[in-house]
Amino acid sequence: MSKFIFSRLLQAIPVLLVVVTATFFLVRAAPGGPFSEEKAVPPEVLKALELKYNLNLPVWQQYTHYLGDLLRGDFGPSFKYPGRSVNELIASGFPATAELGFYALLVAILIGSCAGVFAALKPNSPQDYIPMSAAMLGICMPSFLMGPLLVLIFGIWLDWLPISGWGDIPGDKILPAITLGSGYAAYIARLSRGGMLEVMSQDYIRTARAKGLPERVVVLKHALRGGLIPVVAFLGPAFAGLLSGSFVVETIFQIPGLGRFFVQAAFNRDYTMVMGSTVFFATLIVLFNLLSDVIAVWINPRLRSQVQGG
Amino acid sequence: MINKNLFVLFILVLLVGCGQSESNVSSGNRIGIFHMGNGTEPQELDPHIVTGVPEHNILSALLEGLVRKNPENLEPIPGVAKQWRISEDGTVYTFQLRDDAHWSNGNPVTAEDFRWSYWRAMQSALGNKYAYMFYPIKNAEAYLKGEIDDFRQVGIKVLDERVLEITLTNPTPYFLQLLDHQSYFPVHRATIEKFGQPDERGTRWTRPGNFVGNGAFQLTEWRLNKLIDVEKNPYYWDASNVTLNGIRFYPTENVSTEERMFRAGQLHRTGSIPIDKIAVYKKENPESLRIAPYLGTYYYRFNTEKPPFDDQRVRKALNLAIDRRQIVENVTKGGQLPAKSFTPPDTLGYTAKEMLGFDPEQARQLLAEAGYPNGKGFPVTSLLYNTSEGHRKIAVAIQQMWKQYLNIDITLNNQDWKVYLDSVNSRNYEISRAGWIGDYVDPNTFLDMWITDGGNNQTGWSNPRYDEIISKLAPAAVDRATRYQLFQEAETILLTELPVIPIYIYTSISLAHPSIRGLSNNILNYVSYKSLRLDPEAKP
Numbered sequence A: 001m002s003k004f005i006f007s008r009l010l011q012a013i014p015v016l017l018v019v020v021t022a023t024f025f026l027v028r029a030a031p032g033g034p035f036s037e038e039k040a041v042p043p044e045v046l047k048a049l050e051l052k053y054n055l056n057l058p059v060w061q062q063y064t065h066y067l068g069d070l071l072r073g074d075f076g077p078s079f080k081y082p083g084r085s086v087n088e089l090i091a092s093g094f095p096a097t098a099e100l101g102f103y104a105l106l107v108a109i110l111i112g113s114c115a116g117v118f119a120a121l122k123p124n125s126p127q128d129y130i131p132m133s134a135a136m137l138g139i140c141m142p143s144f145l146m147g148p149l150l151v152l153i154f155g156i157w158l159d160w161l162p163i164s165g166w167g168d169i170p171g172d173k174i175l176p177a178i179t180l181g182s183g184y185a186a187y188i189a190r191l192s193r194g195g196m197l198e199v200m201s202q203d204y205i206r207t208a209r210a211k212g213l214p215e216r217v218v219v220l221k222h223a224l225r226g227g228l229i230p231v232v233a234f235l236g237p238a239f240a241g242l243l244s245g246s247f248v249v250e251t252i253f254q255i256p257g258l259g260r261f262f263v264q265a266a267f268n269r270d271y272t273m274v275m276g277s278t279v280f281f282a283t284l285i286v287l288f289n290l291l292s293d294v295i296a297v298w299i300n301p302r303l304r305s306q307v308q309g310g
Numbered sequence B: 001m002i003n004k005n006l007f008v009l010f011i012l013v014l015l016v017g018c019g020q021s022e023s024n025v026s027s028g029n030r031i032g033i034f035h036m037g038n039g040t041e042p043q044e045l046d047p048h049i050v051t052g053v054p055e056h057n058i059l060s061a062l063l064e065g066l067v068r069k070n071p072e073n074l075e076p077i078p079g080v081a082k083q084w085r086i087s088e089d090g091t092v093y094t095f096q097l098r099d100d101a102h103w104s105n106g107n108p109v110t111a112e113d114f115r116w117s118y119w120r121a122m123q124s125a126l127g128n129k130y131a132y133m134f135y136p137i138k139n140a141e142a143y144l145k146g147e148i149d150d151f152r153q154v155g156i157k158v159l160d161e162r163v164l165e166i167t168l169t170n171p172t173p174y175f176l177q178l179l180d181h182q183s184y185f186p187v188h189r190a191t192i193e194k195f196g197q198p199d200e201r202g203t204r205w206t207r208p209g210n211f212v213g214n215g216a217f218q219l220t221e222w223r224l225n226k227l228i229d230v231e232k233n234p235y236y237w238d239a240s241n242v243t244l245n246g247i248r249f250y251p252t253e254n255v256s257t258e259e260r261m262f263r264a265g266q267l268h269r270t271g272s273i274p275i276d277k278i279a280v281y282k283k284e285n286p287e288s289l290r291i292a293p294y295l296g297t298y299y300y301r302f303n304t305e306k307p308p309f310d311d312q313r314v315r316k317a318l319n320l321a322i323d324r325r326q327i328v329e330n331v332t333k334g335g336q337l338p339a340k341s342f343t344p345p346d347t348l349g350y351t352a353k354e355m356l357g358f359d360p361e362q363a364r365q366l367l368a369e370a371g372y373p374n375g376k377g378f379p380v381t382s383l384l385y386n387t388s389e390g391h392r393k394i395a396v397a398i399q400q401m402w403k404q405y406l407n408i409d410i411t412l413n414n415q416d417w418k419v420y421l422d423s424v425n426s427r428n429y430e431i432s433r434a435g436w437i438g439d440y441v442d443p444n445t446f447l448d449m450w451i452t453d454g455g456n457n458q459t460g461w462s463n464p465r466y467d468e469i470i471s472k473l474a475p476a477a478v479d480r481a482t483r484y485q486l487f488q489e490a491e492t493i494l495l496t497e498l499p500v501i502p503i504y505i506y507t508s509i510s511l512a513h514p515s516i517r518g519l520s521n522n523i524l525n526y527v528s529y530k531s532l533r534l535d536p537e538a539k540p
Helices: A001-030 A043-052 A058-073 A085-121 A128-140 A143-157 A174-200 A203-210 A213-226 A230-243 A247-252 A258-270 A271-299 A303-308 B001-017 B024-029 B053-062 B113-119 B140-144 B189-195 B256-261 B275-284 B312-322 B324-332 B360-369 B389-406 B417-425 B444-450 B464-476 B478-495
Strands: B033-037 B067-069 B077-080 B081-086 B094-097 B156-160 B163-168 B219-222 B225-233 B246-250 B291-303 B381-387 B412-413 B431-437 B500-511
Touching: A001 A058, A001 A271, A001 B081, A001 B417, A058 B291, A085 A128, A085 A230, A085 A247, A085 A258, A085 A271, A128 A174, A143 A174, A143 B256, A174 A213, A174 A230, A174 A247, A203 A213, A213 A230, A213 B360, A230 A258, A230 A271, A230 B412, A247 A258, A247 B067, A247 B256, A258 A271, A271 A303, A303 B067, B024 B033, B053 B246, B077 B081, B094 B113, B113 B156, B113 B163, B113 B189, B156 B256, B163 B189, B163 B291, B219 B312, B256 B478, B275 B291, B312 B360, B312 B389, B324 B389, B324 B500, B360 B389, B381 B389, B381 B417, B389 B431, B417 B431, B444 B464, B444 B478, B464 B478
Parallel strands: B033 B246, B381 B412, B381 B431
Antiparallel strands: B067 B077, B081 B094, B094 B163, B156 B163, B219 B225, B225 B246, B291 B431, B291 B500
């Protein structure tokens, strides 16, 4: 197993290098510079700024400088926020994003797997159609619609929940978590339904039923473990997606997370911040994919023997 | 199923737990804390680096220049300077600083503080994009451009601990107004030097706990993308007249979120409002909606180097085929004024002659004279704007008007902000949308941008007489009447040759809770925090 993890980590290095290189040159190739403004900036000032941030050097020299800093774990100063380093911006935004992602994942797993399993028990019946149509709606409804809708219903009409903020008023984390998690809940519902349907037709389930076990035990004890394997494989990419895709929810609910910085950085041509957050998220995605592969191997006996044998 | 039940239970417990807590507005009214939506996360809180409105909003609570503005009429009123004298020829200003002006650490605010701060603001290494605000001062431009090295040659002199003399190149009637701009705010030398070099960008001096200011409030908390708190500064010279105990600024990038926060009682005041909500507020909650004329012009610029826009008749025809009333009444709907000149009306008493009409008949005739009868042969033209729903709607309306009245085809081209800036600056456009917000209340800020090769004149347009008026004659004018007469002449040239077509005059639109007292409508949307009060008796 450790050999498997080690080789996967080695494979991650070229992946990250490609991400760094591609992002570095792409962001500089985009028209418009970090210091352009609507009102003309005096040329002397612009020159001083470019000097300060090494933008006067040839691009390949900027690239080697950047790689050197990166190896030391230094993402450099933000262009847009002169008083902050990229490391500081990431450190300040990431906890909220991670917490939001975690709650959203919980929401997604709880609602998604319950709905999926529930639907799989009576396929092609209303018990299947209703949760699955809801899931389809959840997949289709973007968070910029879902968020304001939930806010309108629970925040303004019913006045049950706070409509924005993060950790200021009790309950203000509920709506963002549901908004962000609902799309993923829908995916998980479909995945777990599919997984459960496949498992429920297997021989060992028939055996369990033949033994006279009650249906509840058959489902919860025998079928669930196998039925949820596709969900587990999805969790890694899902969590990475929740972390890097929280921009819209963070903006709607005024959450001081990293997603807002990530997207704004691209608009602002804040080169170092674009680089820093891309590299950071790319690393996370690689790590979570690895983690979910490891878990998938661990809970699936067939894969486990393959890894150990090979 | 057990999981699901547990989850529902969990949600219910949370719901009961939160119930209805007191809103920010009612708690704020009780304890004197003003909650304000403030656009984007501030870049920095260094007055000599930042350029945006959100930053200015916070800095004007933390720092004070020599002069302030009367929030009612924007006339200069004493700030750190208790009085000033202007020489006969209008070029030498002598400021007498008040004896009781202090920094938030108790140090006195001296004339040397101002001299040093202005010196710092003019260091090019600092990257002050607003450095040009110092150009009216004698030799400041030469110093900034590196033509002279000795700062003593710049017209800023300390005569006494509390007396500062500033010498200008020309009498500049709007000079006092500049002193309330963030570029002219003083900074605390010892604090800045404690955290780095004077011309070093982004040191830690602006962090809470480090920041030393001289304004009515002091910085107590700065949580990224969340809030900035300031509280009353006991060392402020006029602290006894400051009623608010503090202000909380929220970065609210998303205007819809901001409006919902206002509706839920989380904000006293917003920075703006979604366009589609204006009508709703007008109908249901008019006392919260505030619309005031704003010192800015929304316009389209032509690339006059590209045919057919090198032909004045074509530009005129396009101008005459725009029904501005339709645009402000049916598209922008926020009380904007149809533009009748480039400078907004009544800019410090200056109202230009109305020269922009709507006359499709004459427009068609001019286009025919230019060689395009009924639009025949007119090249397909691209209209560039930066991506935004508001700009798109206006562009669509004008596209239709030009099609309807002139039978010409316009394609719409939207670009992301920085790409748009790049296209405009490299003159890679035919017609582009633009807006200009005055830096100070004087016609000069609208007219000096159109001189030949001016940094903000991306039209390629040039007129020697115009340059002469703006660069030589108007600055040397002895009185306001002569000066305004010259501006009128310049504006007439501009609106005759039309390198740009003004469309409407902006309004500032915001939401303000009825409990706020002392908030005035002025054309800069300027808020004097020290004059604000919150009425705890007002209905929540």
